[in-house]
Amino acid sequence: MRAFQYHRPASLAEAAALAARPEAKLLAGGQSLVQAMKLRLASPSDVVDLGALKDLAGIKTDGRTLTIGAMTRHAEVAESAEVKKAIPALAQLAGMIGDRQVRAMGTLGGSIANNDPAADYPAAVLALDAVIHTNKGRHDVGTFFKGLYETALAPGEIITAVEFRIPQRAAYMKFKNPASRFAIVGVFVADFGGGNVRVAVTGAGPCVFRQTEMEKALAAKFDPASVASIKVSPAGLNSDLHASAEYRAHLVTVMAKRAVEAALK
């Protein structure tokens, strides 16, 4: 790891000022960033640790939406009675990230700011039509995830919370890499009622995306059979030593079908 200057700001404003330095990086749980720094894939000049900003963690619901603070750990989301009640699929997803030690440190804000193409949370954030709140305002999810490790966040912009819309029913299914537990393909299906269904796919492409053909089919009839015959094109999907683009395309349909089955249970 290359040397850097470490900061532990006591306020969001102070954190934002430090984070605006040209080569600065925000440190949330550090479960991606610290490893990337050890491999010198990231060599920030300044590391701005958000660990002292206790206000950034917490879970609250108003019955229509569920708001989770950016520094809330995956383990806390997975165990939260409030999350389990409002959006059980979200608690389940959080409990499937990495392993239990990683879940004790990793955070929601860190995950979506990093926007790893195989991360789990982006699928939930996109399918649950979330609003991403930051120190500078808010982002609609439709324009937040820009591409491989890229988001709409500006330099010095810090995610404070994510506001999820509570669906009538939802489920997340992932085909995971057995070594890393990252999603080779993960599909989050959310049914808001009234023909509003959202299907978000992670792991398959360079960035999380919506599968609109499946959304239309599920809006007409929310049933596994509605998606079972949909053939996903492998064009533009990831191909690596773990899975070919053709295999990932196939898995999108399989995971979507299983997610609909689970949501109906």
Added chain:
Amino acid sequence: MAVRVSMKVNGKAVSGEMEERTLLVTFIREHLRLTGTHVGCDTAQCGACTVIMNGRAVKSCSILAMQAEGADITTIEGVAAPDGTLHPMQAAFKEHHGLQCGFCTPGMVMNAIDFARRNPNPTEQEIREALEGNLCRCTGYHNIVKSIAAGARAMAAAK
């Protein structure tokens, strides 16, 4: 640049000066000389570096020492009784042959202690899932699973 970090390790207040890029595991092993916490893969996969921080098992090779400022840390050196009596989870590993070479064992035990506190009566499947972040290259896991089941029962009984 050297910075100072302070935390509680195994019930004792400790502090030290180090470079900002120092990992928690390096601080524990090289500054505090508590070498029971191991570095296996150094890439957050093997779990040999697992310690309990503020009541949760974490991988100390994936955390900067500075992130642990003010934290309460327990390492494998801190789980046995002062008279040397093994922690029930350690005793269960010994009793059920949950180790061979022993390299992964400190991480296994620390993760198992945190897990059993949260789940005093786990199923075999739950134990296997809880071990996703701990690799053992000797045992094939079978006796580790048995050890954790027995250790969890012993911990619940000792309450």
